[in-house]
Amino acid sequence: MWKKAILRPAAVLLLFAVPLLIKSNYLLSILIVIGLYTIIVQGLGILMGYAGQVSFGHAAFFGLGGYTVAILTTRFHWPTVLALPAAALLPGVIAAIIGRPTLKLRELYLALATLGFGILVHIAFTEGKELTGGPSGITGIPYLSIGGLTFDSDIKFFYLVWITLFLILAGINNLVRSRVGRALRAISESEHAAENAGIDTAKLKLQAFIFSALLAGLAGGLYAFYVTFISPSPFGFHASVQFVLMAVIGGLGTFWGPLLGAAVVVTLGEFLRWAVPLVIPGAGGEYQIIFFGLILVLLMIFRPEGLGALGKCLKLSPEKMPGTGIPSKDI
C-alpha cells in the first residue's frame, strides 16, 4: 500500500521534473515520442489484451490523425484547437466502418482487414498529391494553440503529451475495472463463454477497436502539431508492426505495459543507432535491425508475458500477481 501511496506520485513528480533537470532537447524529444507512442499502444493494449483482437493498421490511424490536422490547418485554416478533436474522430469513424463487418467474425479477420487498410491508407498518403502533398508531405503546420497558450517549445509539448497520457491512463484504469472492463476480460479469456453469459461480444470488440483508433488518431494529431511537418514515411506497415511489438513487449493486459513497451522499443532503437557503429565501425541501419531483433527475441524468451508483469510482481501496478487478474472495484 505504501508503495502505491509514495512510489507512484514520486515517479510522476520525477517525470514531470525531467524538463527542468535536463537541458537536452534530444532527450526531451525522445520522451515526447515515447509519450505519443504510449497513447497509441494504450489503445492497442485494450484491443489486444482485453478484447483479444490484433490490428496491423494502427499506423494508418496514427497517420490519419496527423494528416487530418495537417490538411485542416494548412488547407482549410481551421483553428488548431478544433483540428485536434477532428484528428481523433476521423479514425474513430473509419474504425467503426471497418470493424462492424469484421468483428462479427472471430479469429484474425480484423488483423487481415487492418493490414489491408494500413497499406491502402499509406498508398493514399503517397499518391494523394493535391491533398496530402504526396511523398514530400505537408509543411507549415501551425503550433497547437489552446486558449492563448501556444505549444511552441519541446518543454511545453512534453507537458501537453504527458498530461494527456496520464489522463488517458486514469480513464483506462477506471475502464478495465468497470462492468465493461470485466466483460472485455471475459471476452479475452473465452469469447464463446462471454457470449453464453449474455455479453454482446461483437459490440464490445467494436467499441474497443474504435477507442483504440481514437487514441491513435489523437496521438497522430499531437505528432503533427509537434513536428509541424508530415509525410507518409512514419505511417507505413513497419510502424504498425512496431506498435504491436510495443504492446506485446510491454505485456498485454497490464497497466504499465504500454508505457514500458514504448519506452523500451524507442530507447533501444536510439541506443543501437549510437552503439552499433562503435562496435562495428561503419555499420548501417541493417546491423541495428539485427541487434534490435536479437534483443527482442531474448526478451520474449525470458519474459514472454511482457515487461508489465514485472510491475505486477513488485505490486506496483493496480493488478495483482500475473495471471490472477484485476480486482474488481465492485467488491
Next chain:
Amino acid sequence: MLRIQALDVYHGYVQAIRGLSLHAKEGELLAILGANGAGKSTLLETLAGLHRPAKGDILLNGKSIAGKPPEYLVRQGISLVPERREIFHSLSVWDNLLLGAFHRYRHAKQEIHSDAREILEIFPALKGREREMAGTLSGGLQQMLAIGRGLMARPKLLLLDEPSVGLAPMVVREIMATLARLKNTGVTIILVEQNTRSALRVADSVLIMERGRITFSGSSGEIMADSTVQQAYLGRRVRPAMAL
C-alpha cells in the same frame, strides 16, 4: 412456457437434431437423457442461441426466439450452464457472478450485488471465496459457480448441460438438491445428463434422445416403473432404490 416445433439443426453437413418437438411447463424440470452424440448438447446450445436452426420454431411464452443471438436470449430469460462450465478462470468468483448479470447491470447495480450475495447463500461453499480467482477452485465449486452465474441472469429457463461430469457423488447430490429447490421457485429447468440416476431423482419429466430424435417421452415415474423402457432406451436397468 417453452415449445419447440419440428426443429432441425445441422453441424455443417451433419444433421444433429431431426424434427424435434417438445413442450416444457413453467417450474418443470425436464431431463434429457441419451448416449453421446444423441444431440442433447446441440439442443441446449440451439435454445441458447449458439446454433441457428435450419427448420422449425422455438417459442418462449408464445414468442418465437429461433435463431436469435445469445445476448438477446439471455435478456429474454434463457440461461445456459455449458458442459465445460466455461467460467472465467482469471476473474474472481465475484466478477464471474456479476458477469452473469451483465445485461441488466447498468440499471440495477445494487439489486445485482444483492443477487450475487443470494447466490452465495444458495451455494455456501463459495462463501468467503469471492476474491479468489475462479481457476483456483475445485471442480465442484467451479460447477456451483457456473450455475450461480447462470442464475444471476434471473432466468425463466435454465439450461444445464451435464452438471455432474467429473464431480464427486456428494457434490452431485448437493447440486441436484439445489436444482430441486430452484424449480420450486418457478424456474423451468432443462437438464441434460448422462448420470441417469441423479437426473431421474429430480426430474418431473424425461425425454430420451437418440440420433437427434426423441425416442421416449414420459414422467420420471413412468421410466422408473418400466424396466422394459429402461432396457430399451437406456440400455440398462435403473435400480429403484438408487433412483429414490
